[in-house]
Amino acid sequence: MIRRGCPFTIAPALAVLFCGSAAAAASETPCSALPGLDLPDARILSATPQTEPTDHCRVTGLVGGKIGFKVSLPAAWNGRFVMGGAGGFVNVDANQALQFFGERILTEGYATASTDTGHAVPNARDGAWALGDWEAIVNYAHLGMHRAVVHAKRVIEGHYRRPIDKSFFFGCSNGGRQALMEAQRYPADFDGIVAGAPWLNWTGQVAAFVAIAQKMFPDPGNLHTALVTKDDRLLLRRAILARCDALDGLHDGILHDPTLCDFDPGTLACPSHTACLAPEKVAAIREVYEGPVEDGARLYFGFPFGAEDLDAGGWGAYLASGAPSAGFPNNSTRIGFGAMRYFLHHDPNWRHDDHDWRRWREDVEPLGRLLNATDADLGAFRARGGKLLLYHGWADALLTAHGTTDYVNRVHAHDPAAASDVRLFMIPGAEHCTGQRVPSRVDWLDVLERWHDTGVAPDELAATRADRPGSRKLCAWPRKPVYMSGDARHASAYECR
Secondary structure, three states, X not given: OOOOOOOOOEOHHHHHHHHOOHHHHOOOOOHHHHHHEOEOOEEEEEEEEEOOXXXXXXXXXXXXXXXXXXXXXXXXXXXXEEEEOOOOOOOOOOOHHHHHHOOHHHHOOOEEEEEOOOOOOOOOOOOHHHOOXXXXXXXXXXXXXXHHHHHHHHHHHHHHOOOOOEEEEEEEOHHHHHHHHHHHHOOOOOOEXXXXXXXXXXXXXXXXXXXXXXXXXXXXXXXXXXXXXXXXXXXXXXXXXXXXXHHHOOOOOOOOOHHHOOOOHHHHEOOOOOXXXXXXXXXXXXXXXXXXXXXXXXXXXXXXXXXXXXXXXXXXXXXXXXXXXXXXXXXXXXXXXXXXXXXXXXXXXXXXXXXXXXXXXXXXXXXXXXXXXXXXXXXXXXXXXXXXXXXXXXXXXXXXXXXXXXXXHHHHHXXXXXXXXXXXXXXXXXXXXXXXXXXXXXXXXXXXXXHHHHOOOOOEEEEEOOOOOOEEEEEEOXXXXXXXXXXXXXXXXXXXX
């Protein structure tokens, strides 16, 4: 239904110009006039015409004096809005909708927006902004995104002078956590949401990061060399494949369902054979797979088998050595140590080697209530017709896939009817948010839109890869792709069972 009258509030002088007649009401507010929009508790800082990749208006704004947001308004608007999430601790220029889908977002006419959630820092792995600032943590947790969404919508409707037809969200990693927060806490914000590889249990994953670091880097004075070396990881990888690669009917170096693998790292302990691992290395490896435990109780999940040999995207970048920066050996320690120093202990000098786990649950409980997107009740979101599409790579070595499958299992257990509105697709062999050596490319936005437009939930998808031909079948959880016959490089060789 077309909204009557002036569907937004602008400064009085502009109101006369743009809302004074039916003809004016049907026109758009020029890009140059958008700073005159009257936004409650927000202001537009700039609005500038752009020509690449297509004609659009780029708007920057500020909510509550702290929460920065950006909106891109294509000249040929298709009536739809896509909000992009942000990874890590969030940085000023993040818009995962643009990062993942590229120019087509604007060239196909989607309005899009992003937010820094209240801290304009250049590096998403830098959490120092949270030190002693509870308001900033609340904004990062969920409120900053919601407030930015509300005002981005006002800017969009203020510019085009008509309501948004449908609103969607796309995010991966911390952006996936933001996606779930929107569905759980702000069910009216979006019609459809994509949550990729979500950092949904923020505190649980931090516990895993720190526990692994304690085993991998026991000496705080040496954060350059992991206890488990590249050669160790290759030995481990070969042993896992020897034990489990054929369980899916293929000898292709990919564990299609790593939950079937019962490999025991202890079989590599010296002196079992000439190629072996010292006991402390076996203990570090067990920590990765089993997850942190305190007083017999598991604090969070471990990681599936599957990314041991990879540097970029695997254990090298995320769990062992391989991507050192700013005094941290890898990305998980930079995120995990940052969370402990700036969010939990408020101590920039905190060290992982002397961390005491005995009060972990009590210590993180306030942060968990705020940051964890683990609520299995999606009734309010679903009641509005909302659709939630999740995906996760089985070989993700940054955020464990077990957390995502557990969450969707709990959503479906809470209300079995939720399976019609909440779908998860696991990607065999894919790493964090994407995949290097397997078909993992899916146009998740297209899948979500078709689902929302037709009402037909996706049961099977075909993932492709950019560098070579081939595809792989993906199945709506809990079904899994099973190789049947034919060319294993094509999705048609598999069935969902």
